[in-house]
Amino acid sequence: MKITIASRNPKSTKFPVTLEFEGTPSTVTVLDVAKALESKFPKYYPDRQRLTNSDKKVLSIDKTLAESGVQENDIILFKDLGPQIGWRTVFLIEYGGPLVIHPLFYYLSGVFYKGSFEHSPMQKAVYAMVMLHFLKRELETVFVHRFSHGTMPFMNVFKNSAHYWFLSGINLAYWVYGPWYGAGKAAATRSDVWLWGSVAVWAWAEFSNLLNHITLRNLRPPGTRTRAIPYGYGFDLVSCPNYLFETIAWTAVCFLSTSWSAFLFNIVATGQMYVWAVKKHKSYRKDFPDYPRNRKSMFPFIA
Known part of the structure; x- marks a missing residue:
């Protein structure tokens, strides 16, 4: 499955990016997404990330994408919280x-x-x-x-x-x-x-x-x-x-x-x-x- 990560900062040059996962929205967790994003951009470790859906509702890392209302090919919004x-x-x-x-x-x-x-x-x-x-x-x-x-x-x-x-x-x-x-x-x-x-x-x-x-x-x-x-x-x-x-x-x-x-x-x-x-x-x-x-x-x- 694929998920697109877009930045909430309109001036960002790093985003959007598309991440691929083995599994379905019911098995892939928000934490999996956060770790995959960290692998691509080591600066953004999970605690530094705020991931939200299109309604800007914060996604809990303890839940699957399906539980968070995110489906394949959806867009997840990313915000850099800065050094933690x-x-x-x-x-x-x-x-x-x-x-x-x-x-x-x-x-x-x-x-x-x-x-x-x-x-x-x-x-x-x-x-x-x-x-x-x-x-x-x-x-x-x-x-x-x-x-x-x-x-x-x-x-x-x-x-x-x-x-x-x-x-x-x-x-x-x-x-x-x-x-x-x-x-x-x-x-x-x-x-x-x-x-x-x-x-x-x-x-x-x-x-x-x-x-x-x-x-x-x-x-x-x-x-x-x-x-x-x-x-x-x-x-x-x-x-x-x-x-x-x-x-x-x-x-x-x-x-x-x-x-x-x-x-x-x-x-x-x-x-x-x-x-x-x-x-x-x-x-x-x-x-x-x-x-x-x-x-x-x-x-x-x-x-």
Whole structure:
């Protein structure tokens, strides 16, 4: 069978090209087409390709051409997504920023604040909470997460990292670890109930978040993009309890530090996670007709 690949770029001089395959639309997969295109143009490895039908609907590499509505002698449209970087690498870079930035501000106070001082119990607790949070995220990236999408455009890593490196990195570290919150300062005074209560809520939320990530991991066999309906702790109420618990964890940091910088980061992060949660919730309901109707996106009984 033959398939013609045309570029969505009208100025392209490499396309259209015609590829030949042994088999039928029912046996040839979109991945076979992507690999054949890579053989002809090594620069365009499968993760760099976006293949669509004549209606510009993206073709899933897990499906056959017939399942994708493509027949012999049809035209498939190609778009170059540009150089790609693995999602796992992206996450390691994103979360690695705060793990480097926070110790710099915490231990080099003489450099950033022009003088040394003793950190208050609040600052020590917040430092431990932030470092453990991002260390947990790094470990989850390596040992827990299974990604449905292998890569993303390389240039996006800078945009994605800015959120963590600046908002939860420089912004949070500079203002929380400053001398105005140092030992003996009124602004840093916390009762034991306030301090340890915040730590307890944070620890519960972080552990709950980990349990949610393990549940999601177990739904996807290694090396697949399989999707299934998640059930269990948190999922009976919302589609994305992992986002809910992360918001609760950072809210505990906010109320312990009382710093506007922590609240700023939490508001921005929660807003972004809510957008993602709504998108995932709609996707679940679209892909699974039997998806529980009583679930909300991220906030139980609300939205």
